[in-house]
Amino acid sequence: MKKYFANIWGTITTLKTGMGITWRHMINIKKDNVTLQYPEERWPRPERDIGFEHEDYNVIRSRLHVDIDDCIGCLKCERACPVDCIKIDTIKAPTRGEDIPDIGHTGVTENGTNKALVVSRFTIDMSECCYCNLCVYPCPEECIYMVGGPNSPKHPIDYEFSEFNRKDLIYEFSKPLTSEQKSELMNPKPDAEA
């Protein structure tokens, strides 16, 4: 009998404690609120209130970006990708380290490397990307990076890149080449002709 009433009493007190907690949260909603009204209130990136400055923040894994002018076509990122979402085609440049203005090819990278190859295709399928960051590290020219990464001043951080069409998530970074330009590059005309 004693146990019976102790049981009832225990039930009432523990339930009361629980209700007290939800009540306190309800009346302190102004203070405790954690909701962000998304489209209007953006994530104050990336800080909320755990207290750090934006400039200290050097790692964000967002969409991939390639500075194609710096790319030497070494295929290291393609090999590093665990899901094969990077596709690179290269054509041997006629002369090492020289600009080809017709197709917008830059001969020398920012780091001063002479490019031996023309990158005719550099495609990243962001719908397959697993955001593992593995392609960023092997790059000798630091030209592929996740936007907002170490080179973030160049590009604003963009979390929102959803598309209606899956095809729109395939990013093409290389300069567009026509088939004639391609064949011209592949079979360079002998200089003697000129």
Next chain:
Amino acid sequence: MTVDALMNWFAKLGDFPELAFILAVLICAVPVFLFIALYALVAIYGELKISSFMQDKVGPMGQGVGLHAGKWGLLQPVADALKLILKEDIIPTSADKKLFILAPFIVFIGAFIAFAALPFNQNLIIADMNIGIFYILAVSSLGVIGLIMAGWSSNNKWSLYGAMRSAAQIVSYEIPAALSIIAVIMLTGTLSMQGIIQHQSGFVWGILPNWIIFQNPFTFVAFFIFFISGLAECNRTPFDIPEAESELVAGAFTEYSGMRYAFFFLSEYANMFIVSGIAVTAFLGGWQSPIPGIFTSPAWGLWWFMSKAMFLIFVMIWFRWTFPRLRVDQLMNVCWKGFTPIAMVNIFGVGIWHLMLG
């Protein structure tokens, strides 16, 4: 605005008793329906907001240019209702069509006709029957038939589970609820809702209003038993096992969508109001002011009744967002081993107290 008054008025106009009856009932029914719909919107909004606040979030909000859900999300329940109305009405091919269609209406009718005997203030009662409280207790258990129909006709195992559980639960919890009401009836000596409220005017113990809950300790307990049993009858947490979403997906309502689901939803909220209404009437003085003697006009009466009922609905919402749910056998244990014996003892307690001290 009772039905009788209307019928008398029609009788003065001419001799058409049948038509007068139908007209009078319709004139009463339409505002009640509108009231339920409006109240459900408010209650849904309240539930959304209260639950959000308890969970450290803001709930539906409208901000900026589009004001998505209106200022403070006020349009959210309207949007919800619109969505439910416009949704495709799906009837599973293997369902028993007639019962499937009928079920939500039966459930709703159970809740709807109970409103006939709720006294909103001194005059605002549709039918002040001399068996008012008995009538409400009787018709509000009509809903269980609808629930069983819904569960059975869906031809879905989850629905069947939900229906069986809710039938067992609602029928069981009628008993402690009715037993605790008996304690009230013993004190008031009447079954009429208005009669019960009129009994509660004046003071008790010098300062407290003469509400039945304050009249003696046993009625105090009886109030809680009634309220919690009522909670179980509405299938609200912690007694929401018939629709326990983590176990039974949505219980009896699994196969329902659109308008039919909206009717279940509506009747759940209507049932909450009825339970609160009875609790207010039987224990909390109905439309009586908490300070006897002042604020006694009918308008204030409506205010007092509604605010007391809404407070109890708030408590129900509060419960829901705080507690886990019971298991089906524990639910029965609480009913048969907990509430029913205590309610029985209460009847004697109230009687003895009344005899000795009353």
Next chain:
Amino acid sequence: MTSKEIKKTLDRQFPGSVIENVDFAERQVELKPDQWLEIATFLKNDPGLSFDQLECVTGIDTGEDGPLQSRYNLHSMEHRHKIEVVISLDRSNPKVASIEQVWRVGDWFERETYDMFGIIYEGHRDLRRILCPEDWEGWPLRKDYETQETYHGIVVSKIKEEEWE
């Protein structure tokens, strides 16, 4: 007990069952498949060994022509020692006694290995595929596995073709 002592105990108890193989590390012991169930029961019940926990069952395909292996990592909660048992099986007819009733966890582990390698555990009460669908063809983790072309009319893509070009 160190793995050496365990090997010695096994050799004493079941002469000829332990295969000396220099390919394997210190912690591993290769056993012949024929007495495996008795040995497993002994390993579990012997008070000196009392390997009460079967940590892991790993199937291994050693290559196109090599045998299939079933490896068992055993651990004793009482003595805190462990051993790895290797059983090599013939590729064309990989059969070994099931230890599902010795260690209950063997049930699912053996089903998984069966699913992936097609090693048949004799005496297993419920040897079905566990991760792949029951009507899947082939043993996916074998080195010579080739994906089936269609499954219920769905084309199973093999290697990603460059269809998104």
Next chain:
Amino acid sequence: MGVVQGDQMVLNIGPQHPSTHGVLRLQVRTDGEIVSEIKPYIGYLHRCFEKHCENVTYEQVIPFTDRCDYIASMNNNFGYVVTMEELMEIKVPERVEYIRVIMAELNRIASHLLALGTYGLDVGAFTPFLYMFRDRERILDIFELTCGARLLYNYMWVGGVSHDLPKDFERICIGFLDYFEPKIKEYNDLLTHNKIFLERTADVGVLPPDVAISFGVSGPNLRGSGVKWDVRKDEPYSIYDRFEFEIPLGEGEFGTVGDSFDRYWVRVCEMKESIKIIRQAIKNLPDGDVFQTIPKKIRPPKGSIYRRTESPRGDLGYYIISDGSPKPFRVKMRSPAFTALSSLSEIAQGWMLSDVIAILGSLDIVLGEIDR
């Protein structure tokens, strides 16, 4: 009294069901509410992890381990890199070890928060779930700050970590711990000591110690059954032998040892122990270069290794066989949730339908890890 035997009904729980924690199908034979037989069907989330591993290089395996147990990716990374380093005999710098322990323990807290929250949801309490998610978000913020990702980190690499800790990390982390510690009491008041919750969990789904060991159940589930076994203490890897922490055990406070409540309670206590470990680690965090020992090419010597680590769900074992090439010959993951789920049919038999859900929740399974 004779036993009343009603008609039996076969009920499919899942693959789409609110509380199967993923895509799990349970075929349940019920007599009314009583469950007489329960058969789990898994494989709906099978992504050929082990087959994938044979076709990618060793460093490319790490993103795949993330996706196995996506609730505790750090711990999965940790297990893999510890195994690989043992195979390759790499001794990583002190700072890396400390960073890894901090991250793994933070992720353990995050994982337990999710486990406890969803367990509350399984028994019908909604609010604790959201409170726990709120705090889990803060841990994810710390991870994002550290490595840029919130869920699938690919943070720990063989021989090091992908990013050094950000400036100010100590302050942020300690700030979080100070914020979080009192919250545990609030959860206990709100959920753990709630009488309804106790009724639902105590004495339900008892897993006796010998059965647990035989089923290979590990981690909090095993400790809930009162077996003192924690890989961090008993087979210390990394630097866990330097920290002082308790191994909470199920004591059967409200019911029998090994019931659902004990499994739940062990997780609550483990969060406190993790906080202790993190505080010690942050106090002793040395300076150093975290990229120092990352090998240029990962080519482990020929050989095989089996190593287990303590993930939030239990003994996470990796069996790695190398044939000397840059691609693994075989990677086998021994996932703790796999064995835990295999014991479900044993312990959930004879309970009610609602209890099956509660027992399933108390085992804290992640289907990504079971199906791999």
